[in-house]
Amino acid sequence: MSFTRRDLFKMAAVGAAASVGGNLQASDDAYPIDCSQTYGVLVDTVVCIGCRKCEWACNNEHKLSTTDLKTFEDKSVFQQHRRPVDNAYTVVNEFKNPETAKPYTIKVQCMHCNQPACASACIVGALKKNRLGSVDYDAWKCIGCRYCMVACPFQVPAYEYNEALKPRVMKCTFCLDRLEEGRKPACVGICPNEALTFGTREQLIDLAKERIKAKPELYFNHVYGEKEVGGTSWMYLASTDFINTELPKLTNDPIPHTTETIQHGIFKSFVPPLALYGLLGLIMHSLRENKEDKESDDERS
Ligand code: SF4
Ligand code: SF4
Ligand code: SF4
Structure with missing residues (x-):
């Protein structure tokens, strides 16, 4: 691995931040008291038609890569599994429901977790x-x-590696500027089939449960994101068990407790930043594996 001068400067800055105290992280005031009244979006993959208009609207709103609408009419992209990247905050993927063999499409982006691991891992x-x-x-x-x-359990944040001078972490912003003006996110506003519904988490959880109750033959009985990792602002409905989707199987425990414990312990011991980076990665990796092991043990028992 090689480092640019900028990388070295930033590593030094991390070290300086760590050396002036172990409390330079966002978690203390990062979480609203009552997430039931924060906004969210319900993604109903049962009614999503895979039109990719949400991708276009997001790119257009945030001036990311191409904004040519025709580009987004191309469905051949479904042949590959795509992830959000620095010039596409959201992507739509196509999968097959293994029970019915019917294709379904799913939009993915930052989940805007109630207790975000990314925020607790960020030391500044x-x-x-x-x-x-x-x-x-x-x-x-x-x-x-x-x-x-490293910390995000959904592997969402991307980095602008091609920006030499001012690289940034890139991810869905939940169209915060629009929310502050009382408007819906751009992707929600354009969705032609009500596959995306905007509201408070409380309203969306009620709506999701109503849809499941009204058409149990269409919906798997689970609202993904209601409880996973302490709850997320973006939640999902699907026609199949979520283990058949690209959303990871996670426990209901918020992840920040782990990242905070790791960081507080390490800062007290003045572990150098490079070692911290490696150690955080290793621990988060083993945490995911341990969770998977535990879940497969649970399933076996
Ligand atoms: S705009 Fe709506 S229906 Fe079209 S792909 Fe996106 S979520 Fe699905
Ligand atoms: S999905 Fe990842 S990047 Fe988004 S809020 Fe949660 S931890 Fe942070
Ligand atoms: S909420 Fe805004 S930033 Fe996030 S995927 Fe939708 S349009 Fe893009």
Whole structure:
């Protein structure tokens, strides 16, 4: 692995931040008291038609890569599994329901977790959960350590590696500017089939349960994101068990407790930043594996 001068400067800055105290992280004031009233979006994959208009609207709103609508009419992209990247905050993927063999499409982006692991891993408070529900990123505070990318259980944050001077962490903003003006996110506004519904988490959980109750033959009886990792602002309905979707199987425990414990322990011992980066990655990796092991044990028992 090689480092640019900028990387080295930022690593030094991390070290300086760590050496002046172990409390330079966002978690203390990062979480609203009552997430039932923060905003969220219900993604109903049963009614999503895979039109990719949400992708276009997001790119258009945030001036990311191409904004040519025709590009987004191309369905051949479904032949590959795509992930959100620095120039596409959201992507739509196609999968087959293994029970019915019918294809379904699913939009993915930052989940705007109630207790975001990315925010608790960030030692300079560049990521914060705000009272509207968005997990907001402050590029000015960011030192480019990319701990958030390691910590996110949904593997969402991307990095602008091609920006030499001012690279940023890139992810869905929940269209915070629009929320502050009382408008819906751009992707929600354009969805032609009500596959995306905007509201408070409380309203959306009620709506999701009503849809499941009204058409149990169409919906798997689970609202993904209601409880996973302590709850998320973006939640999902599907026609199949979520283990058949690209959303990871996670426990209901919020992840920040782990990242905070790791960081507080390490800062007290003045572990150098490079070692911290590696150690955080290793521990988060083993945490995911342990969770998978535990879940497969649970399933076996
Ligand atoms: S705009 Fe709506 S229906 Fe179209 S792909 Fe996106 S979520 Fe699905
Ligand atoms: S999905 Fe990942 S990036 Fe988004 S708020 Fe949750 S932890 Fe942070
Ligand atoms: S909420 Fe805004 S930033 Fe997030 S996927 Fe939708 S349009 Fe993009």
